[in-house]
Amino acid sequence: DTGVSQNPRHKITKRGQNVTFRCDPISEHNRLYWYRQTLGQGPEFLTYFQNEAQLEKSRLLSDRFSAERPKGSFSTLEIQRTEQGDSAMYLCASSLARTRDRDTQYFGPGTRLTVL
Amino acid sequence: AQKVTQAQTEISVVEKEDVTLDCVYETRDTTYYLFWYKQPPSGELVFLIRRNSFDEQNEISGRYSWNFQKSTSSFNFTITASQVVDSAVYFCANRPTQGGSEKLVFGKGTKLTVNP
Numbered sequence: 001d002t003g004v005s006q007n008p009r010h011k012i013t014k015r016g017q018n019v020t021f022r023c024d025p026i027s028e029h030n031r032l033y034w035y036r037q038t039l040g041q042g043p044e045f046l047t048y049f050q051n052e053a054q055l056e057k058s059r060l061l062s063d064r065f066s067a068e069r070p071k072g073s074f075s076t077l078e079i080q081r082t083e084q085g086d087s088a089m090y091l092c093a094s095s096l097a098r099t100r101d102r103d104t105q106y107f108g109p110g111t112r113l114t115v116l
Numbered sequence: 117a118q119k120v121t122q123a124q125t126e127i128s129v130v131e132k133e134d135v136t137l138d139c140v141y142e143t144r145d146t147t148y149y150l151f152w153y154k155q156p157p158s159g160e161l162v163f164l165i166r167r168n169s170f171d172e173q174n175e176i177s178g179r180y181s182w183n184f185q186k187s188t189s190s191f192n193f194t195i196t197a198s199q200v201v202d203s204a205v206y207f208c209a210n211r212p213t214q215g216g217s218e219k220l221v222f223g224k225g226t227k228l229t230v231n232p
Contacts, residue, residue, distance in 0.1 A: 031218065042225050048219070089159065103213070105163075108160065109158065
């Protein structure tokens with residue numbers, strides 16, 4: 001049984017650099033979500049995909065952020081020109097729509113980003 | 117707009133004590149889901165329970181129990197006979213069942229420390 005996996009688990013970068021994170025959802029899950037969590041706060045929604053389609057984006061997702069899910073399987077989240085305020089844990093979750101359990105999102109271990 | 121309040125920032129108990137984590141939510145949706153997740157020090161959010169707003173029956177799962185009171189907009193979580201392994205941050209979350217938004221809205225979490 002494989003859960004949601006995320007890579008890398010930790011990323012340290014310098015301000016102004018671009019970073020990319022990957023998320024592999026639970027097999028056969030058609031929905032994939034990205035959240036951001038800062039210290040002492042709950043996760044905040046960024047965006048979600050159903051299959052390849054990006055259906056919802058938060059206002060938190062500035063122009064420097066882009067997410068893709070090209071084949072409806074794994075997803076990438078890219079942050080361009082990173083800022084110190086981007087330092088956070090980036091969480092990915094997946095769920096399976098159109099089943100009795102469709103609304104439960106299962107989370108991965110997260111990628112912790114530190115921008116120096 | 118949805119809002120979830122977890123007024124208890126930190127709780128510390130001694131092993132075998134019972135502990136209740138409070139969650140109060142605000143929503144304009146007539147139907148909605150409520151969730152509890154556990155985040156141990158490793159960082160991964162672990163799903164504990166989902167409750168539909170039309171089902172006010174309380175639920176017990178082993179040492180865990182949940183008290184849903186629609187009249188007071190509360191969804192409290194009790195751990196009976198706490199154990200050191202219960203030490204974690206616990207998050208309450210809410211999302212509508214209608215309206216198309218799939219995002220979970222989280223509270224800020226309650227950090228539970230169970231001392232031996």
